[in-house]
Amino acid sequence: MTAINTSVNGSKPPEAAHEEHDFRTFGLLVFLISESLMFAALFVSYLIYRSSHSTWPPEGTEVELLLPTINTIILVSSSFVIHRGDTAVKNNDIPGMRLWYGITAVMGAIFLGGQVYEYLTLGYGLTENVFSNCFYIMTGFHGLHVFIGIMLILGVVWRSRRPGHYHANKHTGVEMAEIYWHFVDVIWIILFSLLYILTLF
Amino acid sequence: MAQAQIPLNSPPSPPAETNGHQHPEAWKWYHYFGYNTDHKVIGIQYIVLSFVFYLIAGMMAMFMRAELYTAESDFLDPNVYNALLTNHGTMMIFFWVVPVAIGGFGNYLIPLMVGAKDMAFPNLNAIAFWVNPPAGLLLMASLFFGGSQTGWTAYPPLSLITNNTAQSLWILSIILVGSSSIMGALNFLVTIYKLKIPDMRWNELPLFIWAMMATSILALLSTPVLAIGLILLLFDINFGTGFFRPEMGGNVVVYQHLFWFYSHPAVYLMILPIFGVMSEIISTHSRKPIFGYLAIAYSSLAICFVGLFVWVHHMFSSGTPAWMRMFFAISTFIVAVPTGVKIFSWVATLWGGKIRLRTPLLFAVGLLAMFVFGGLSGITLGAVPFDLHVHDTYYVVAHFHYVLFGGSVFGVYAGLYHWFPKMTGRMYNETLGRIHFVMTLIGTLITFTPMHSLGLQGMPRRVAMYDPKFEFINQICTYGAILLGLSVIPFIINMAWSWRYGEKAGRNPWRSLTLEWQTTSPPAIENFDEEPIVWAGPYDYGIDTQSFEAVPSVEEMLKEVSQEVK
Numbered sequence: 150m151t152a153i154n155t156s157v158n159g160s161k162p163p164e165a166a167h168e169e170h171d172f173r174t175f176g177l178l179v180f181l182i183s184e185s186l187m188f189a190a191l192f193v194s195y196l197i198y199r200s201s202h203s204t205w206p207p208e209g210t211e212v213e214l215l216l217p218t219i220n221t222i223i224l225v226s227s228s229f230v231i232h233r234g235d236t237a238v239k240n241n242d243i244p245g246m247r248l249w250y251g252i253t254a255v256m257g258a259i260f261l262g263g264q265v266y267e268y269l270t271l272g273y274g275l276t277e278n279v280f281s282n283c284f285y286i287m288t289g290f291h292g293l294h295v296f297i298g299i300m301l302i303l304g305v306v307w308r309s310r311r312p313g314h315y316h317a318n319k320h321t322g323v324e325m326a327e328i329y330w331h332f333v334d335v336i337w338i339i340l341f342s343l344l345y346i347l348t349l350f
Numbered sequence: 351m352a353q354a355q356i357p358l359n360s361p362p363s364p365p366a367e368t369n370g371h372q373h374p375e376a377w378k379w380y381h382y383f384g385y386n387t388d389h390k391v392i393g394i395q396y397i398v399l400s401f402v403f404y405l406i407a408g409m410m411a412m413f414m415r416a417e418l419y420t421a422e423s424d425f426l427d428p429n430v431y432n433a434l435l436t437n438h439g440t441m442m443i444f445f446w447v448v449p450v451a452i453g454g455f456g457n458y459l460i461p462l463m464v465g466a467k468d469m470a471f472p473n474l475n476a477i478a479f480w481v482n483p484p485a486g487l488l489l490m491a492s493l494f495f496g497g498s499q500t501g502w503t504a505y506p507p508l509s510l511i512t513n514n515t516a517q518s519l520w521i522l523s524i525i526l527v528g529s530s531s532i533m534g535a536l537n538f539l540v541t542i543y544k545l546k547i548p549d550m551r552w553n554e555l556p557l558f559i560w561a562m563m564a565t566s567i568l569a570l571l572s573t574p575v576l577a578i579g580l581i582l583l584l585f586d587i588n589f590g591t592g593f594f595r596p597e598m599g600g601n602v603v604v605y606q607h608l609f610w611f612y613s614h615p616a617v618y619l620m621i622l623p624i625f626g627v628m629s630e631i632i633s634t635h636s637r638k639p640i641f642g643y644l645a646i647a648y649s650s651l652a653i654c655f656v657g658l659f660v661w662v663h664h665m666f667s668s669g670t671p672a673w674m675r676m677f678f679a680i681s682t683f684i685v686a687v688p689t690g691v692k693i694f695s696w697v698a699t700l701w702g703g704k705i706r707l708r709t710p711l712l713f714a715v716g717l718l719a720m721f722v723f724g725g726l727s728g729i730t731l732g733a734v735p736f737d738l739h740v741h742d743t744y745y746v747v748a749h750f751h752y753v754l755f756g757g758s759v760f761g762v763y764a765g766l767y768h769w770f771p772k773m774t775g776r777m778y779n780e781t782l783g784r785i786h787f788v789m790t791l792i793g794t795l796i797t798f799t800p801m802h803s804l805g806l807q808g809m810p811r812r813v814a815m816y817d818p819k820f821e822f823i824n825q826i827c828t829y830g831a832i833l834l835g836l837s838v839i840p841f842i843i844n845m846a847w848s849w850r851y852g853e854k855a856g857r858n859p860w861r862s863l864t865l866e867w868q869t870t871s872p873p874a875i876e877n878f879d880e881e882p883i884v885w886a887g888p889y890d891y892g893i894d895t896q897s898f899e900a901v902p903s904v905e906e907m908l909k910e911v912s913q914e915v916k
Contacts, residue, residue: 172470176540179570183532187574190611194582194593194604201601276590279599286585 177325181332188336191290195283195343206280206348210273214345220263221341224295227256228334231302235327241317243309250306250323253330257299264292284344291333291340298333301326376875385480387472390873392479393458394773397766399482400449407441408835410434415797415831421818431814433497433516437489440502440520443616444527445486447758451623452531452569453479455765456538456562458773462866462873463556465547465882470540478533485526492519501812503609506583506594506602514587521580521587528573528580531619535566535573542566547865549884553644556864556888560647561626564654565619571658572615579608603668610661618657620754621721622650624761625692628714631768632696633889634862635711636703640889642695649688656685666734667741675734682732686725693722704892709783713764716791720756724749727802742812745805751798763790763841770845771859775871776852782844789837796830858904864888868908885911 199205206212234249268285275285305326309315315323382391382398414434417425426434457475461468469475492498495516500509509517542563546555583605585591592598594605625646633640640646662670662678670678696718705711727749731737740746763786770778800823805811809820816824858867865882866873885907 172540172544175544176471176536179536179539180532183536183570183574186571187578190575190578190608194578194608197601197604197607198593198599202599207599276592279592282585282591282593282598282600286582286591 173321173325174328177328181328184332185336188290188339191283191287192339192343195287198279198283199347202279206284207278210277210280210284212271212284212345212348213267216263216267217341217345220260220267221337223256223263224260224334224337227253227260228331230256231327231330235320235323238315238320238323239317243312243315246315246323247306247309250302250326254299254302254306257295257302257330261292261295261299264288287340287344291336294333294336298326298330301329376872385476387468387476388875389457389461389469389472389475390773390877392475393454393456395479396449396453396457396482397455399486400446400454403441403445403486404450405838407438407446408838410438410441412831412835414438415828417814418816418824419828421816421821421824423814426814428814429496429499432499432501432812433493435812436498436501436520437493440489440498440524442754443502443620444524445482445489447620447754447762448527448531448616449482450762451620451627451758452562452565453482453534455558455623455627455762455769456534456565458769459558459866460538460541460562461545462772462869462877463559463864464542464545464550465865465878465884466541466545467876467878469537470544471537474533475537478530478537481526481530481533485523485530488519488523488526492516492523495519503613504580504583505609506586506605507596509583510586510594518584518587521584525577525580528577531569532573535569538562538566539570547882547884550865553647554884554887555647556626557629557640557643557646557650558623558626558864561622561629561650564650565622567651568615568622568654568657569619572612572619575608576612579605579612582608603665606665606668607661610664611658614661614664615657617750617753618653620758621761622653624717624758624765625650627761627765627768628692628696628717630862630864631710631714631764632699633891634768634860635708635714636700636705637891638699638703639887639891640695641698641701642691643889645691646695649691652688653685656681656688660685663732663737666737679732679734683729686729689725693718693725708767709778709780709787710764710768712784712787713760713767713790716787717757717760717764720752720760720794724752724756727752740805742810743805744801744809744811747811748798748801748805751794751801755798756794760790763787766845768860769866770848771855772866772871772873774849774852775855776848776850777855777859778848778852779844782840786837786840786844789833789840793830793834793837797827797834798830800826800830861904863890867904880912883908883911883915 230249231253234246234253237243237245237249273281275281305315305323308322377386377388377391382395386392386395413426414431417423417431419425423431457469457479460466493516496513498504498509498517498520499512500517504517504520542555542559582591582593586594586600592600594600594602596602629640629646660678660681662674663682666675666678696714700715727745731740731746731749767778767783770776804820804823804827807820809816855871857869857871859871860867863886865884868882869878
C-alpha cells in the first residue's frame, strides 16, 4: 500500500487529501449547526427570563442603542466585504482576496473595540441583575466567536502569503473562514434583536 | 490514487522532518498509550480507558451498597456518600457508557463497516479522545475537594451552596467530555456520509451505522445545550451571576430545562449504539436476515427525533404547567413505539433462526429481557400521576439501572465479545464468557429488581440513611451488588488471557457479512489489505443456503468475486 509511507503525525493518506475539500466544508457546517444550538440555548433562556419580569430590562440596566447599531452595520457590511474576497480568490485574484479579507478583519476588530467601549461606558457590570448577566454572557460569548473569526481570517491572510497556497481551484480554507464569518454575523443579528430591539417594546 | 500525490498544493515534506517516524507494519503495545490517529487504536483506547472508569465507579457503587446495608449511616460519612453517589453516576454515564459505546465501538467499527481507511478527520478524532483523560483527572481531583454533592444532575440551588470548588471542577470535567463527544459525533457523521464506499447503497448500510448516525445527530444537537447550562452554572458559582439564583431574579427551572434537554437525549446516546450492536449480533448469531431492516433503521432516526422532545418528563414535579405535563407525557409514550419496533424485529429475527447460543448472543438476549422490563417501567414513569408518586424514589433507580445496566452494559459486553476476535485476532474463552453472563444476569436481577418494591413503598433515592423497615430488601440488593461486582472478575481474566493466549480467530470466525470481517484480524493499519467488496447485503444470511454451505470460507468466496470483477 502506498499510504503506509505517510507519516504518523496526522497527515492524511493521499486520497483523503484529494477529497478534503468536501470533507472540511461539510464538517464545518455540521459543527456550526451544533454551535448554533449553544446560542439557541442562550436565546431561549433569555426569553424565559424576559417573560418572567414585568419590566425588561429592569430599572438601572438600560442599554444604549446608537453605538450597537453602528456596530451592527459594520459587522453586517463586513459579511459583504468578505464575500468580495471569496469572489476574488475564485477568480484567482490572490492580492484582491488578501485585501478584502484584511478589511474584514479590521472591521471585525472595530466591532470588538466598539463592544469593549460599550462595556466600559454602560455603567453596570456582569453581576447587576439577570438582564446584565444575560447581556454580558451573550455578547461576550458572541465576541469570543468574533475573535475566533478574526483569527481564522488572519490565518487565511497569513497562509496566502505563499504564492500558490490558495488558487481558483483550491480555496477551501478561504471559504471556511467566510462561512464561519457569516455564521457569526447571523448570530449577531438575532442577538441584536433580542438584546437591543426587544428592550424597546 | 496516484494523481492526488502531485504536490500542487504543498511541497512534499522531506522524510527527515518526520524524524524517520513511519507507519510500522503493525502497532506495538506502546502505540496505544500515545497520540495516535488510527481509528482502531483510538477505539481501543476509548474502550480500555472507559473500562477503568467503569471499575472505579463500580467500586464506588460497592461502597454505597455497603453503606446501605444498614439503615443507619454507620459505614460512610453522609457527605462522602453524597460524593460517591454523584461520581458514581457521573462516571458511569460520561466516562463509561457514552465513551465505550460511542467512542469505543463507534470509532473502531464505523470506518471498517463502511469500508474506509480511517475517519474523515483522524487528528480531530485523536484530540477528541485525548480530552477524556484530563477530564477524568479533573473529576478525580474534585474528590479531593470533598467531591460534588449534588448527584449527576447538579441542580441548583444545591450545586450553588455545596463544595464550590469540587462542583466547579466537576463542571469543567463534564464540559470537556461534552466537547469530546461533539468532536466525535461530527467525525462520525462526515465519515459515514463522505467515506462510505460507493458500492454500498444507503439501504445496505449495517444497522450499527444507522444507529450511529442517529446517535451523532442527537449528540450534535443536544450536547451544546448542556454546555451552556453548565457554563451558566459555573458563572453562578464563581463569578457572582444570578441565572439560577431566585433572589437575583434567576430561575432554577431554566437550569433543569437546559440540563434535561441534553440529559434525556443522553439516555438515547447511551442506548442507540447498543441497539446497533444488537442488530448486528442477533442477525449474525441466529443466521437469519434481520427482520424489518428499514423499520429498524428508520426507528433509530425516529428515536433520535422524538427523543429531542421528551425532556420535561424529568420535571413533572418541578411546578411544570399542566399542558406541558400532558404534551411530554404523550411524547414519552410515543418513544416506546420505535423502541418497540426494534424489540419486535429482534425477536422476529431470532424466531426460527439457527441460533448459536454463544456469549454475545447470550448477552444480547439478556439485554432483550432486561430492556423490555426496564422500558416498561419507563412507560409507567412517563404517566404523570404515577411519576408524581414515585418521583425521586428507588423506583426510578430501579428503572434506569434496568435500562442502563441491563440494557447498555449488557450490550457493551455483547459487543466486546462479538468483536473481540476482530480487535485482537484471537477468540475469547467461551466457558468464562458464559460464567460471566450468568453471574451478571443473576447479579443484576437480585440487585435491581427489589428496588422497584423499595420505590413503591416510598424509599427516597440519593440518601445514605433510610427508614429501618426497608432494611431487609436493601440487604438483598447489597448481596446482589456483591455478586455483580464479582462478575467482572471472569470478564477481566477472560479478556486479558485471551488477548495473549486465545486461539487464533481468523478473518471471520462468526461468518458475518458486514465489511469489517473481510479484512484480517486484527485489521491492518489502513484497514483493508485488499479493497472491500460489497458482495451481499449486511444481513443476507441463509438466503441461498446451498451455495453458502458449499463454499468453505468467506475468503474463498471473496477471491472468486474479486476475480469476476477483474
